Amino acid sequence: MRLLFIHPNFPGQYKHLVEHFAGRPDYEVVAIGAQEKVEPAESxxxxxxxxxxxxxxASPATHHYIRGFEAGVRRGQRVARVAMDLRREGFVPDVICVHPGWGDGLYLKDVFPDSKVLGFFEFFYRPSGSDVGFDPEFPITxxxxxxxxxxxxxxLQSLESFDWGVAPTAWQHSQHPAPYRNRISTIFDGIDTDFVRPRAGARIHLxxxxxxxGDTDEVLTFVNRNLEPYRGFHSFMRALPxxxxxxxxLHTVIVGGDGVSYxxxxxxxxxxxQVMMREVGQGLDISRVHFFPKLPYRSLISLFQVSSVHVYLTYPFVLSWSMVEAMSAGCAVIGSRTAPVQEIIRDGENGLLVDFFSPPGIADAVDEILDEPNRARKLRDRARRTVVERYDLRTVCLPRHVSLIHGLHAGILPGAAAPA
Incomplete structure (x- = not known):
């Protein structure tokens, strides 16, 4: 089978799939990524x-509503030219796996009309009911x-032209327009639970x-790619004093950059x-607050292994891998009572849920976990069990994704893609 993987930040969500197929004698694997994003080590x-x-x-003269679309067209055109070069060389993929969000997949069906295209449909934007307008502190116009x-x-162009799609959670699946949902399977990316697991005696040097x-200290953790309101950073910082x-x-370890992802x-x-430190900094013992812009992956897992309680807050938006990784590592997780989190965390069973906008509620939940070690232990155990049973890479998610690719190649499409 010939496979083509396309992601501007390759490998992106395709890391484990590519590793599964690469080097096997029955598969020829080609990948396309953006020059400025793909590191040589990813080859x-x-x-x-x-x-x-x-x-x-996009051109500065382009209407600001459609600048993203114009940028996507330019990127799609660039990828199409690479695809045409591959076709001239004789490489015609049986299945193409592509993240359509940046426009990379716009013209693939025009280059490879007989190839099956499987899109990773991460999020469909809604002007109401999800992230937009969720936070009254930042009103919309x-x-x-x-x-x-x-x-x-x-x-929408990709939904119309692709053969099938994958969404990582049931809630993200549900955000897409109803006419297309029966052609989107719900398959989470997967967590390597053999690697991301509890470790007695874990320590991390800061x-x-x-x-x-170490795991005998009181350690509160908060992790995101960037520290920003979409991921509840303002609510968390207001709870911290x-x-x-x-x-x-208690020591607090906060991991995240100063950029803006969303x-x-x-x-x-x-x-x-800086904004939040100006607001609450005078009320903090800064010697017990440790900021890191980023941690190597192994260090991040070590941090989860020493964490006494992990807080994850998000608007109704794309769910972060880090929350599920924290659960796999045996963290007692406090999550926001928002749809993507509620899909995984059941309040009082495998974690605690709090009002996204309630700093006192966040503080009370931290106390609840740290003051009741026996209950916290049960939450930790059930959190890990949830990930092992429903989101494990090797036994659940990867086999489903591989099976879907083989089915597309054979012309066998899933009957219905109702969320699990």
Missing amino acids: SQGIRLIRYPTTAG FDDICRVRTKNGVI DHRGFAL LIQKRRPR GRAPLDGSSWR
């Missing part, structure tokens, strides 16, 4: 990796509503002076970390 044995040059963004509705242009925390006041031995940057040009 694995058994894969031919093609990097396309940086694409120009009618202009925002129109912009968001227009933002789906690339995704600086060059030898300061370390109260948490510290109640728990004088939403908007502060109007004053600073970062959300």
